[in-house]
Amino acid sequence: MKHRRGALLIKKILAPLLYRHRPVGLGPARQYFYLDWLYKTLNVPGAVVEIGCNVGGTAALAHKMLRQLGSSKRYVCVDTFSGFVEEQFETDLELGNHPRRRRSFSANSLSLTRRVLSLHDAADVELIPADILELDPASLPETISACLIDVDLYQPVLTALAKTYPRLAPGGVLLVDDCQEETDWQARKAYGAFMEELGLESRIEFGMGVVTAP
Numbered sequence: 001m002k003h004r005r006g007a008l009l010i011k012k013i014l015a016p017l018l019y020r021h022r023p024v025g026l027g028p029a030r031q032y033f034y035l036d037w038l039y040k041t042l043n044v045p046g047a048v049v050e051i052g053c054n055v056g057g058t059a060a061l062a063h064k065m066l067r068q069l070g071s072s073k074r075y076v077c078v079d080t081f082s083g084f085v086e087e088q089f090e091t092d093l094e095l096g097n098h099p100r101r102r103r104s105f106s107a108n109s110l111s112l113t114r115r116v117l118s119l120h121d122a123a124d125v126e127l128i129p130a131d132i133l134e135l136d137p138a139s140l141p142e143t144i145s146a147c148l149i150d151v152d153l154y155q156p157v158l159t160a161l162a163k164t165y166p167r168l169a170p171g172g173v174l175l176v177d178d179c180q181e182e183t184d185w186q187a188r189k190a191y192g193a194f195m196e197e198l199g200l201e202s203r204i205e206f207g208m209g210v211v212t213a214p
Ligand SMILES: C[S@@+](CC[C@H](N)C(=O)[O-])C[C@H]1O[C@@H](n2cnc3c(N)ncnc32)[C@H](O)[C@@H]1O
Pocket: 023, 024, 025, 026, 050, 051, 052, 053, 054, 055, 056, 057, 058, 059, 078, 079, 080, 081, 082, 083, 084, 085, 088, 105, 130, 131, 132, 133, 150, 151, 152, 153, 156
C-alpha cells in the first residue's frame, strides 16, 4: 500500500515527462486492429467504450483519431483506477494466472488518468471509476458502437461482455484483449464461455476476441 502510494506520487509529479508520449497499453498490431474497427464503425450510432483503460493512453489515441475523422462520439472509460479487485484476482489464480500479476496497474488514480488525458487534449474522455462487476449497467452509454474490453481477468471480462452486449448497436463490435493462447491472463476463457453461452462462433484475430452485433 505504501509502495503504491509512493509510486503514484512520483507518477503525478513527473506526469508531463513520463507521459509526454501516450502510454498506450496495446501492442502495435492490436492498436491497428482496434483503430481499424473504430474506423469501420464510425457511422454506427453510439458511444465508444473502453473497459479497463489504465492511465488512458489508448483512450487518448483513439479519441484523437475519432476527432481527426470528424466524429464527436462520446468516449467513455470504466476502470477501478487502482488495479485488480483482490477476490477477482484470487479466482484468476485458480484458473491459471500468476501471482506476479497481482499488483499490476495498482499505482493509478482517477486524477492521474485525468491528468494524462488532459496532457493529450483528450479531457472530454469520460471516466467512470468502478469495478465492472458492481457497476449499474444504466451508467453505461445506452448505445455502444464499439467497445474495447481490456480488464485481463476472467470475471471482469465475462461481466463486461454481459453488460455491454445488450447495448451494442447493429453493426457494432466488442473486442476483448488478451485472448491469445500463450498467456497468464484468463480473458480467453471468459470470451469462450460468453460465446458458447450465446451460441455464437468464436473469432479471435490479433489475439483479440471479436463479438459483432447481429
Ligand atoms: C491492461 S490494463 C488496460 C490497458 C488499457 N486498455 C490500454 O490499452 O492502455 C487493465 C486495466 O483493467 C482494470 N481492471 C481490472 N479489473 C477491473 C474491474 N473489475 N473493473 C474495472 N476495471 C478493472 C485495471 O485497473 C487496469 O487499469
